[in-house]
């Protein structure tokens with residue numbers, strides 16, 4: 782598993798406002814989208830392209846286009862939905878599939894309550910979007926779901942992660958071709974399974990449920 786922490790002052794600046802408990806939901810949503818555009822740029826460095834011959838007004842030349850089969854973007858509902866627009870702006874021809882997952886806040890175990898994905902993901906490059914990688918249970922389950930359908934090349938883009946969650950993913954996904962792109966790697970998890978310093982519950986802050 783490869784882990785890449787995006788290191789850019791604009792990302793850190795936007796993250797600081799995102800973390801602030803006084804940032805209201807509409808601003809939080811806008812910031813997630815802006816951050817996602819920057820993280821999508823990092824996260825798609827390995828997107829598969831194929832050569833294409835074109836004619837400029839001056840001469841023929843060889844360029845590239847996104848390779849077939851098209852990449853699949855998988856936001857994990859709810860909070861991952863806030864990242865979708867930022868990603869599809871960069872890769873507008875990608876297909877989008879959905880996974881709905883919720884973490885039981887007492888046991889911290891994830892459950893999957895919705896799935897709308899292609900049956901066969903053989904040869905598909907997959908990009909999973911979820912802002913928070915805390916214990917890693919939700920992301921591990923989501924990635925394992927894609928691997929079982931035949932995916933072999935998975936990149937997850939998260940805004941924040943805890944070291945405990947990364948260690949869990951490392952152990953669960955050993956031997957698989959998985960890349961994790963992060964906006965920041967935080968200090969730790971607290972006793973309730975929340976990322977510290979973190980930003981609280983991403984879904985609640987995005988959709989105004991608190």
Ligand SMILES: O=P(O)(O)OC[C@H]1O[C@H](OP(=O)(O)OP(=O)(O)O)[C@H](O)[C@@H]1O
Pocket residue numbers: 857858859860861882883884885889891911912913914915916917918919920946974982983984985
């Ligand atoms: O790494 P974990 O310990 O599994 O926690 C992270 C998960 O928790 C949050 O979702 P949540 O379950 O709160 O669902 P929501 O997006 O509907 O708020 C977050 O978006 C991740 O999916």
Ligand SMILES: O=c1cc[nH]c(=O)[nH]1
Pocket residue numbers: 860913915974975976977979980981982983984
């Ligand atoms: O800190 C955390 C942990 C899990 N889910 C969140 O939304 N935030």
Ligand SMILES: [Mg+2]
Pocket residue numbers: 860982983984985
């Ligand atoms: Mg939540």
